[in-house]
Amino acid sequence: GAAEGAMTAVRLVCALALLAATPARAEEVPYVQTPQNVVEAMLELAGVRGNDFLIDLGSGDGRIVITAAQKYGASGVGIDYDNYLIKESTDNAAKAGVADRARFLKEDIFETDLSAATVVTMYLLPEFNIRLRPRLLAELRAGARVVSHDWDMGEWAPDAQIEVAAPEKKIGLRKTSKLYLWIIPAQLAGKWETRVPVGDGSMAIELELEQAFQNLGGVARIDGSARPIERSVVRGRYVAFRVDDPAGGSIRFQGNASADRIVGQVATPDGRTHPWRALRVK
Ligand SMILES: C[S@@+](CC[C@H](N)C(=O)[O-])C[C@H]1O[C@@H](n2cnc3c(N)ncnc32)[C@H](O)[C@@H]1O
Structure with missing residues (x-):
């Protein structure tokens, strides 16, 4: 209906704004940071605890993995293909005193082995989520949680979703962030x-x-x-x-x-x- 059309338009504008944020090729996800209050909301939505192992797909300056280690005592790995960001996030983890639990790997997110994760976070683009979807479902153990900032998973309905104020957000028309949670289902068929x-x-x-x-x-x-x-x-x-x-x-x-x-x-x-x-x- 009209509401859906409007939503699609809003998403398109958000996607274009995200793409316009840095001069990247159309099939790439540019580097845009998740505001710190939204990082914390993502980790709360995932219910991150000290025994979790988190993978952030496209980790930018490392803030999600570092916050998970610092505030929740979790361990994790951030994956990014940008050399500079890997160095910056490794330095940030050391400064935060969590270098042992927050590590960063230069890798393509589509090559990364996801099987060790109990929590996966991502702030990518819709088509990236859809491309990752079969691997998340197949490689993660049942009960693992996936949280995405702003983009859903198409047909795979979220188990929960919230919207949080994001006054520091650099992109988009509305200064809010949508957060989606999926819990990997047991394979019962x-x-x-x-x-x-x-x-x-x-x-x-x-x-x-x-x-x-x-x-x-x-x-x-x-x-x-x-x-x-x-x-x-x-x-x-x-x-x-x-x-x-x-x-x-x-x-x-x-x-x-x-x-x-x-x-x-x-x-x-x-x-x-x-x-x-x-x-x-x-
Ligand atoms: C929108 S930023 C999110 C950064 C961080 N997760 C956050 O929320 O603040 C997306 C990141 O994904 C990285 N990225 C995009 N495509 C990638 C790929 N195929 N493999 C590895 N990293 C990728 C970019 O370099 C960028 O740092």
Whole structure:
């Protein structure tokens, strides 16, 4: 509608303003700093703690990694392809007394190994986010958090988003920043086998799960009839959903997923809860 059109126009203006900020080629992300209050809001949104390992993709003067180390006790690496910025950020980390926990590597962000990160931050451009998206989903562990300044991930809806005042912002028409948070979902698509207690025995259920980002669907096969997976929630390793019970009421599942099993509880229509696990068969 009109609101969406206006949003697109605002984004276009922001993108052009960002591109105009330094004389860079059109396919490059120019160096623009995230204002310090916005850096802190990004780290708060990600819930950064001392045991986190953060990677900032396109780290500029290093402020995000350095603040994560200084204020939250985290460790991290900043990636930038600009030699000068790598030197400057390494110096800044030393001055801040966090050289051991805030390191900087001259690398292309599209080559960087992301697998060690529990938090990834970025202030890039929309098409860069989209290009990074499959690697973030595939390489990061379930439960890792991704925070982007100003740009979303297209079809992959954020798990949270906020807008913060950014009076020091050098670009854009409005002095505000949008911050988006995604939590890497467990990979649940496929076939799973499970059993649910009924009376003195149990019934076999086959789950055929379909997944797009954090949206889970599919069917549960009970006694040869397919019942839809409903009211699903996926947040990191946590998964919950419901299935109609053939005898009436609904069966509610919740648990934590790893690659080949989900372990948690199931609530049956009689109001009881039982330990539950499902095993991947495909
Ligand atoms: C908008 S700035 C953000 C800097 C910092 N993260 C911040 O928020 O203050 C983007 C940074 O990404 C770097 N960059 C852009 N494309 C890159 C690439 N392909 N590989 C490595 N660094 C890149 C630029 O040199 C620039 O420092």
